[in-house]
């Protein structure tokens with residue numbers, strides 16, 4: 001094997017492995033370096049997303065949602081008797097799904113001719129990449145182009161140091177194998193709400209401490225308000241303005257100390273998940289003379305097309321600016337591989353959907369009403385509740401709404417925000433519409449099949465002009 005590649009990708013998460021496959025598909029001689037190994041020393045591909053992120057969390061969310069639905073099947077006339085959950089089996093199912101997907105990447109690398117280099121990758125000067133394998137062997141490879149896709153790691157906080165089996169980060173949280181009686185979560189962000197939901201559905205008393213006074217500040221205010229109401233009904237006890245000041249472990253219990261507007265408080269839990277955000281993973285990645293610079297927050301500095309300061313070196317995914325989302329990482333990987341292959345490519349950062357996979361799901365794309373108002377954009381808003389959807393009623397899944405925001409002058413859709421049972425699927429319709437520059441009228445004139453939950457998107461578009469059919473809304477002439 002020659003030691004020179006057209007492209008070397010460092011990191012095999014959804015950013016890196018997708019970039020490597022695309023580059024190889026485009027005829028570039030490509031290698032992907034991954035440091036993660038399992039307990040047998042075999043390479044682990046798929047990064048955070050497949051191993052300890054998106055996929056395992058969704059497997060647990062789906063299992064516990066099915067459990068909850070079965071418990072409430074009586075609404076359909078289905079008599080089930082006592083419903084119980086075998087948590088170990090649920091976790092084993094999750095592990096099997098993870099194994100299938102990560103193993104699948106090995107197959108995809110082989111099928112596409114991507115060379116896997118196991119080891120810790122370090123970018124040296126002049127696009128040389130040093131790889132230190134798990135057994136200590138050091139090799140150096142040259143590349144025409146390098147793509148850094150080293151991802152992110154959880155932020156740790158001094159008052160709650162990770163403690164095996166008790167104080168957990170996202171990886172530990174996904175391996176809890178019996179239902180805790182009491183669970184504490186620090187951070188009411190995406191992980192906190194998703195993992196809190198998993199255990200609340202199984203009967204755990206879940207308390208979530210959130211430092212900010214505002215709940216889900218990144219979401220549209222209507223979504224955050226509706227979600228707060230629903231989570232309260234689901235017995236997720238979310239305490240706002242609550243800062244953890246310390247933890248004390250007594251045997252199998254954790255005493256969580258925190259302060260809120262009322263002063264100092266304590267809470268005793270059996271497990272504590274710390275989910276206060278993630279930070280870019282760049283330790284040991286760059287030699288001093290690599291030419292790559294970090295920004296003031298430690299992210300790899302890149303331009304709008306993911307070029308670093310070093311010519312021929314790109315960076316993508318969680319280790320660069322922008323939302324820490326798998327699909328954002330993958331699309332950046334595709335854009336960069338295309339650019340390297342000489343194609344024109346540009347990613348649309350204005351249309352990246354965000355989803356929180358609770359039930360109902362929270363999903364949005366584009367700008368919030370608050371952001372648009374702050375920018376002084378004149379807007380019109382249409383909102384349609386799932387409670388008025390026949391299909392949602394048939395599914396006994398009527399919580400939430402679709403909210404569409406369009407430009408008052410041009411009618412162009414600027415943001416779509418949803419709370420709903422299958423909002424994660426519906427939001428793709430909004431993303432496609434926005435990517436094509438659709439107006440609300442374009443969706444108004446589109447025929448949606450009946451009866452479908454998607455009709456709520458149609459009705460929200462109609463409501464933008466006060467023309468929704470299945471609810472009373474203002475008339476506009």
Ligand code: FAD
Pocket residue numbers: 010011012013014015016033034035036045046047048049050052053054055057119120121122149150151152170191281284285316317318319324325326327328329357
């Ligand atoms: P990563 O997935 O972090 O992969 C980076 C890879 O690079 C890792 O395998 C790492 O071992 C390797 N690496 C790092 N440094 C080196 C080095 N020097 N040499 C060799 N290898 C190296 N996003 C969504 O879009 N949807 C979701 O539902 C979702 N759920 C999530 C749930 C949880 C619990 C968590 C924690 C995250 C979730 N995310 C989700 C976020 C998503 O996982 C990340 O945005 C995504 O994994 C980022 O991809 P990446 O390729 O940039 O980095």
Ligand code: NAD
Pocket residue numbers: 157186187188189190191192194209210211212242243244274275276277278323324325354355356357
């Ligand atoms: P997050 O940024 O979503 O939420 C962290 C929350 O913790 C914030 O609300 C923050 O105000 C709060 N916080 C910070 N410090 C605190 C403290 N000391 N005490 C109490 N609260 C504190 O981060 P996360 O939930 O850890 O998730 C990390 C990243 O992973 C996110 O950026 C997200 O993009 C990604 N992720 C995505 C999905 C998804 O797409 N469905 C799921 C999970 C994770």
